[in-house]
Amino acid sequence: MSTFVxxxxxxxxxxxxxxxxxxEPGQLREIVQIGAVRISTGSAADAHSVVEEYEVVEEYEALVRPVxxxxxxxFFTGLTGIDQRTVDREGVAPAEAIGDFLAxxxxxxxxSYGNDMVVLGENVGWARARGEEVKNGFLTTPFLNIRPWLNTIAPTTASANSGRLWEALGLPKPAAGKEHSALFDCYSIAAAIRHVCAGGAALPEGCL
Known part of the structure; x- marks a missing residue:
């Protein structure tokens, strides 16, 4: 069994x-939340569990304090539900969160469903400009925007954001939570991938 993120x-x-x-002046795309899931690409079984194809096998989530x-x-809090008190209490420094995510x-x-890797790269650059060390390599990690692929295979997704892909495809809600929560959006993307691949689509080149 192999995996991708x-x-x-x-x-x-x-x-x-x-x-x-x-x-607008001062409007930087500073990361406030990172969500990620590791997805299996084949079925496997052991004494304790069975992992199906395109199943989420591990997840990562972090809150980040913008600088x-x-x-x-x-507006951001209304969109995401992430409030100032929670970020102040639970958020970590950008370099630490990005380094852990890259690990x-x-x-x-x-x-990703969109060019989130560009935003990630911006934040890596700002952290390094502040003299902070970002552990683990960014440029050596193969990132791929699958939005064009998915929108071509399933045109009903073209106007949907990542957190509404499951809805655009008529699928059951994939996890607790709602759109604009990074981890929930990952589960929505994963559900869309599982659905189109079960219908015969092949992942785009470079995914594995």
Whole structure:
């Protein structure tokens, strides 16, 4: 049995930021939450369990304290449900969270529904510019945006964000929680992958 990783990010935002591509002064896409799941690519069994194809076998989640915009916008909190008190209490430094996430991904292909790897790269650059060490390699990890592949195979997903893929495909809710929670969005992506592959689709080249 081999595996790959699906990940999703939640990052600082404000009203209109998406439409304007975060172009207003001071609007940086600082990571606030990282979610990731490890997915099996084949069936396997042992004395204790059976792992089915495209099943989530491990998960990773972290809250991150933004640095430049340390105060979360009310818009961000309303969108994600992540409040300031929780981030202040449970959040870790960006370099630490990113390093731990890259360790989770080590040696595997890493998939996202969209260009989250670009945002990850921005945050790696800012951390290093502050003199912080980001452990584990970013450039050596093979990242792949599977949105074009999925939208082509299942056109009903074209207008859906990652957290609504399960809904666009008419699937059961894949986990507890809701969209714009990074880990829930990962389960939504995983459910979409499982669904289209069960229907005969092959993962795009570079996923394994």
């Amino acid at each position: 699906v990940f999703d990010l939640e990052f600082t935002t404000w009203p209109g930021a998406l439409e304007q591509d975060w172009s 430049v915009n340390a105060r979360l916008s009310p 989770f991904c080590r040696g595997q292909s890493v998939l």
